[in-house]
């Protein structure tokens with residue numbers, strides 16, 4: 001018999017288990033894989049973008065609308081507390097570009113190992129290779145869990161099984177079935193922060209090319225609905241990179257609603273049309289006797305030149321002083337708006353950074369993470385219907401919800417024992 005069982009040893013489960021045990025709760029952590037925190041090792045391309053130093057309001061703006069659920073919690077445990085927590089575990093952090101926080105070592109393994117060491121010190125009992133298959137429930141109270149081999153009993157259970165993204169790390173969406181069994185509503189889950197598939201063979205031709213300082217304009221059913229400035233990448237199937245992943249959260253929903261989705265890349269976002277017109281006129285005058293391809297070398301990465309020649313229809317070997325006003329306009333329009341991709345789909349959960357959807361936050365207490373439907377049942381991390389952009393937002397949400405659930409279970413125990 002334990003005071004608490006935590007299901008899942010990812011970011012949120014490790015935090016929850018350690019918090020509860022450090023407050024005296026007899027805690028069992030059941031992890032499906034052979035080691036806890038496998039996804040943590042992959043975060044931030046192995047560097048682990050732990051959090052971000054934005055304000056609470058900025059943070060909430062980086063989540064889906066249900067992210068508002070996290071507001072109260074962020075006023076209790078946010079990036080200063082998280083950074084202090086890791087500092088105390090011997091993992092100092094630093095702020096990098098985009099207000100992102102990383103461990104100074106830039107080593108995700110250090111973060112995972114520090115958490116693992118910490119839960120051991122707090123006396124958490126960890127059982128690995130122990131997938132939880134069912135919840136034990138009685139009269140709207142949780143009594144424990146079942147694994148493939150055994151039943152474990154406790155008056156409190158935290159479901160911290162993560163989402164369904166990157167299933168190879170152990171996060172295969174098991175928590176949704178467990179929550180459903182307890183009567184919870186599951187907002188349909190779908191991949192988010194996921195690369196996009198395009199129709200033509202242009203993206204595959206450009207595979208590996210990364211564009212910085214471009215603006216991506218999102219067109220849905222002929223209307224421009226959003227834009228984002230930053231870095232993107234071409235792949236063998238379509239588009240990826242930070243700004244594409246961020247836009248993918250809404251694009252997946254548009255595609256599911258059968259909408260026509262087009263991405264138009266503004267390759268010269270710093271220049272408005274009149275400025276670009278003057279720049280082209282000047283360049284053409286200076287390079288009048290040279291070929292059109294030489295003009296493009298000053299405007300575009302090498303790999304893009306054949307695509308531009310093909311899509312504008314201006315011969316690569318045409319002398320610049322023979323380029324007509326109409327061709328000049330065609331080039332300018334292409335650079336600003338004409339480089340377009342029809343989006344036909346998105347990659348699967350295997351390549352999604354995060355899961356959208358999950359346990360309906362209206363059925364969960366925003367301060368304690370306790371279920372409003374079943375006593376003693378708590379949720380933490382990505383299993384909840386909150387998903388954020390890249391930039392450290394998702395890990396902060398996992399750590400904050402884990403912190404809250406772990407402390408809440410320990411304090412309800414203290415109330416019972418009167419200690």
Ligand SMILES: Cc1cc2nc3c(=O)[nH]c(=O)nc-3n(C[C@H](O)[C@H](O)[C@H](O)COP(=O)(O)OP(=O)(O)OC[C@H]3O[C@@H](n4cnc5c(N)ncnc54)[C@H](O)[C@@H]3O)c2cc1C
Nearest residue numbers: 008010011012032043044049132162170381382392394395
């Ligand atoms: C490649 C990649 C890079 C990322 N980089 C960043 C980043 O730099 N910054 C950031 O903020 N976010 C990042 N994220 C997102 C972030 O990793 C997740 O949002 C976060 O790990 C969620 O934490 P969690 O504890 O909810 O779930 P997870 O970390 O997924 O942990 C869930 C755990 O539960 C276990 N489990 C599942 N089912 C069961 C079961 N039935 N029984 C027992 N155990 C079970 C799993 O094995 C797993 O160990 C990244 C995600 C990916 C895929």
